[in-house]
Amino acid sequence: MTALVLVEVENGAVRQASRSAVAAASRFGAVDAIVFGDGAEAAAALPGVTRVLSVPALVNDLAEPAADLLAARAKDYSHIVAAASATGKNILPRLAGLLDVQPIPDVVEIKDADTFVRPIYAGNALATVRSSDSIKVLTIRGSNFDPIAAEGGSATVETIEAPASEKSVFVKVELSASDRPELESARVVISGGKGMKDAANFKLLEPIADKLNAAIGASRAAVDSGFAPNEMQVGQTGKIVAPELYIAVGLSGAIQHLAGMKDSRVIVAINTDPEAPIFKVADYGVVGDLFEVLPELEKAL
Amino acid sequence: MKVLVPVKRVVDYNVKVRVAADGSGVETQGVKMSMNPFDEIAVEEAVRLREKGAAKEVVAVTIGAQAAQDVLRTAMAMGADRAILVRTDDTLEPRAVANVLKAIATREDAGLICMGKQAIDDDMNATGQILAAKLGWPQGTFASAVTVADGRIEVAREIDGGTEVVSLTLPAVITADLRLNEPRYASLPNIMKARKKPLETIEIDSLGVDTASRLTVVSVAEPSERKEGVKVNSAAELVEKLKTEAKVI
Numbered sequence: 344m345t346a347l348v349l350v351e352v353e354n355g356a357v358r359q360a361s362r363s364a365v366a367a368a369s370r371f372g373a374v375d376a377i378v379f380g381d382g383a384e385a386a387a388a389l390p391g392v393t394r395v396l397s398v399p400a401l402v403n404d405l406a407e408p409a410a411d412l413l414a415a416r417a418k419d420y421s422h423i424v425a426a427a428s429a430t431g432k433n434i435l436p437r438l439a440g441l442l443d444v445q446p447i448p449d450v451v452e453i454k455d456a457d458t459f460v461r462p463i464y465a466g467n468a469l470a471t472v473r474s475s476d477s478i479k480v481l482t483i484r485g486s487n488f489d490p491i492a493a494e495g496g497s498a499t500v501e502t503i504e505a506p507a508s509e510k511s512v513f514v515k516v517e518l519s520a521s522d523r524p525e526l527e528s529a530r531v532v533i534s535g536g537k538g539m540k541d542a543a544n545f546k547l548l549e550p551i552a553d554k555l556n557a558a559i560g561a562s563r564a565a566v567d568s569g570f571a572p573n574e575m576q577v578g579q580t581g582k583i584v585a586p587e588l589y590i591a592v593g594l595s596g597a598i599q600h601l602a603g604m605k606d607s608r609v610i611v612a613i614n615t616d617p618e619a620p621i622f623k624v625a626d627y628g629v630v631g632d633l634f635e636v637l638p639e640l641e642k643a644l
Numbered sequence: 645m646k647v648l649v650p651v652k653r654v655v656d657y658n659v660k661v662r663v664a665a666d667g668s669g670v671e672t673q674g675v676k677m678s679m680n681p682f683d684e685i686a687v688e689e690a691v692r693l694r695e696k697g698a699a700k701e702v703v704a705v706t707i708g709a710q711a712a713q714d715v716l717r718t719a720m721a722m723g724a725d726r727a728i729l730v731r732t733d734d735t736l737e738p739r740a741v742a743n744v745l746k747a748i749a750t751r752e753d754a755g756l757i758c759m760g761k762q763a764i765d766d767d768m769n770a771t772g773q774i775l776a777a778k779l780g781w782p783q784g785t786f787a788s789a790v791t792v793a794d795g796r797i798e799v800a801r802e803i804d805g806g807t808e809v810v811s812l813t814l815p816a817v818i819t820a821d822l823r824l825n826e827p828r829y830a831s832l833p834n835i836m837k838a839r840k841k842p843l844e845t846i847e848i849d850s851l852g853v854d855t856a857s858r859l860t861v862v863s864v865a866e867p868s869e870r871k872e873g874v875k876v877n878s879a880a881e882l883v884e885k886l887k888t889e890a891k892v893i
Contacts, residue, residue, distance in 0.1 A: 353805075405810065406773070407782055429803040433785050436738070436770035440777025445739040445858035446770050458862065463766055464661045468670055471862040510782035510816075514798065514809035531892075555893060563822070573788070573802050573823060579767065580822060582804075588892040598660065605870070609890045611882065617875075626873040626890065629882055639879035644893070 344372035344456065347396075347416065349409075349425035349434065350389070352382025357389060359528035360426035360483075362490030365389055367483045368424040369491070370453050375420070376498065377413065379404050383500045390496040400505035403513035404430050408506045410437040415506075417442055417478055421456065427482035427583070435480050444476035449583075451487040465579040466602035485527055486585030486606060519572055526575070529558035531588045532604070534577055535570065536562040538593020538614065538633055542570045547637045548592065554644045560584065560604075562594040578603035593633045596621025613637070645755035645792075645814070647690040647699045649724060650745055651683040651706050653715045654765040667863045670765075679715040682760025684722070684827040685820040689790065690758045691723035692825065698792040699756065701725050705748055707741060709733055713843065720838035721830030727841070732848040732855070738766075740855040742774040747851045749779060754815065756797065761786050761819040772819035782812035786821040 346368035351358045368374050375394045376386045383397035396416070401408060413434070417423060423438065425431030427449045439446035451469070452460035458473045459481065526532060533548050533555070545559070552559050561571035563578050577584055579602035589607035594600060596612070596619055604610070605624050612625035613636050622628045629636055655661055656676040664671050679687075693699040704719035706712045707730040716727035730744055749757060762769035776783035784790070784799030788807065791798045792814075801808045802821050830838070848855065876882045886893045 403808075406776075406785070410777060429786065429801075432769050433773065433783075433801075436768075436773035437777045437783060439739070439770065440742060440774035443739070443778075445737050446768075446774070447859070448768055448770060461767075462867070463864070464655070464670055465764065465767065466867060467661050468663050468864050469867050470864045472859040473862055474859055476858050510813045512811045514811050516803070516806065516808045518806040567822070572806075574804060574806055579764070580762070588886070588890075599657070605867075609886070609892050610870075610873070611886070622873070622875075624870050624873075626870075627882055627885055628873055628875045629877075629879065630875060636879050640882065643880045643883040 344421035345375060345419065346371045346373070346422040346424055347375050347377060347420045349413070349431060350376040350378050350386045351426065351428060351430055352378055352380070352385050355382070355385060357385050357493055358426065358428070359490050359525065360428050360485035362389065362493065363485035363488040364424050364426045364483045365391060366491045367450070367453060367488045368422060371422045371456055379409060387498040387500050388494045388496050389498070390491055392496050392498040395498045395500045397500050397502045398505050399502065404434070405508050405511050405513055406433045406437050407511045408508040409434045410441055411506045412503070413438045414441040420478065422479045422481065425482050427484050431482045435482055439480040442478055442480065444478055444480055445474065447472065447474060447479065447481040449484050450481050451484045462602070465598050466605065467598065484583055486583055519574060523552060524556060524558045526558045526560055526577070526582050527584055529586055531555040531557035532560050532577070532584055532586045533557045533590040533592065534560035534562065534594060535565055535592050536594020537564040537568060539565060539570055545570055550641050551637065551644065554641070562597070562600045565594070591621050591625070592637065594621060595619045596624065645699050646701045646703060646752060647693060647756045647758055648749055648752055648754040649683070649687050649690045649702060649704045649719065650757070650759045651687065651704055651715050651719050652680045652763045653677050653706065653708055653712045654680045654763055657681055657764055663864055663866045667865060669861070669864050679718050680760050680763045682762060682820055685822065685824050686758045686760050687719045687722050687724060688825045688827040689820060693792060694723070703728065703752060705730065705745070707732060707736060707744055707848070716843055717838050718830060720841045721835045722828060725841065727843045729843060729845045730848050730851070731845055734855065736855055737857050737859060738768050738771040738774055739858060741771050742778055743853040743855060744848065744851060745775050746778045747853050756815060757817045759817070759819055761821055772817050776817035779817070782816045784810060784812055784816060784818040787818045788821050788823045790818060790824070
């Protein structure tokens, strides 16, 4: 059996979530990778990848041409896999629609080639499902699979043409610049909630993040209140993270948020309310005013 | 242009669900149900498009048992003009739902399908994309802003590093993200008025579409519990514990 992995390359490097997807896919047998835009070289260096299908003309990962292209190649594969990223979640279900199969999103465990575990109800239950489709289309939750190394492989590269996209046109993209590690791959994450009170106070998290080389996240309530941009949201409908250390500051720990971080190795909560649900999952809790605790924490580091 | 808005009746987002003792699923008996929050956002957007004159009619549709009518009444109280219940007692996967919705979209000659990005029960985030593929329509997923003009729809989409804008030919499928809008509350007079709006019931078998499941649920289990934590008295003590006990810094 051979699996095809949609590999995302950003600034010349394969995204960690995609390296986790390759690690997961290698459980099914040989692995081919498909890369849109520049990045064939980075994908070819992934250990365990046999062949890279490079589509340099498809620069904007529009779902329509991408899914058409994948569908045309699908019959050669038993599994088609991507990270459960915005790109993977956009393209793979459309591919499944073209193939008339039921996709299996957010896989956290592979039991065998047909059987997978995935969270439902915001991670409050784990469903084990068996697929009867001849081609399995799945997205992988990166935090549950150790990523393969970024280098060491030497795959062959085949360049393929992109199909035309008449129904959808890329207009523009606005990326937020940040020097901090990516949320999903950071070893330490510090997140603020509604208790931060306003956007300016999110700056209080920065010196601590600097000292710990941490990414900064936010709860949905903080994002909805305009304290932080959307892409910082950790939760069921935002990013799913599982760092070594997660520090939750001034956030209550709603089900929605816990779904995005409760698999972190060590969880720290800083909150004034000793009854806040976040303390139920926290390994270490500090009951106190974040505006007093944060400066003390910075000093203690 | 007619806008079709698929809505789903799910366990209310405030409910802490319990896994059934026999591992067959999640307890739903006697649990509060409501409209999937992302679908409320989709209904709101469709109604706003009609209020702006970009759409002529908003039709809400759901698939489920008779009780699923209540989410259709909610959609109509928010401003949908009429509703369709596709009646079945089975639980359908996104692929099957997409087959049903394709049949309804064709029958209604919909110009736009506006739906939630994911349902908070199965967390699949797939139906909109599958439906777009089956109809051969373009898709604008995870939408945070939409503009309709000159036979096209421009969609701002939430992606991992920020926001992307795409322009799609109509008809199209868009899936709503949280920040697309703030759904309105249904006022009491509007709830009363919604009772009089037309609600059509269609038996699922009469559509003649494939609704078979491709996934078998082997089991449903509780996630493993985390061991109980400790409270510390100061930031200094916290740092000490993180260094010596947890060894993470």
